[in-house]
Amino acid sequence: MVGWFDGLINVTEPRVNSRDGISGKGNITLRVRMEVLDESAASDLDLNPGKYREMSVSDDGCGIPDNIIDKITEPFFSTKTFSCGLGLGMSTIARLIEAMHGRLDITSELNTGTTITIQFPVDLEDSKFEPQLA
16 A cells, blocks of 8 residues: 555645745645545535545645646646646646545635645545556
């Protein structure tokens, strides 16, 4: 099970993007919590009932424009120059969370900031997570 967790450590990708969004001034907040979702709460989030870890990265930076927010999880999408990244970080996170039957939520407001939240099942055996090896 170490492999999927190593990939999930890519959660620092939103932290790096937050750092870029605040341009050296501002705040970045990382929150981690455990949550138990009952049938109703899980249904509202399109998840299965059970225990979830929730991690969020928030910043009070420039925000993400509406015309690109839906693109940030696409492979190779980036607003940065090629030398600053390939645009695979958020795409990788989105695919891992999807494979674990978790949830990725991105909210943003221009000139106010962005919050990226991921939720994934604590017991991956219960979530029927089956890593795909290339």
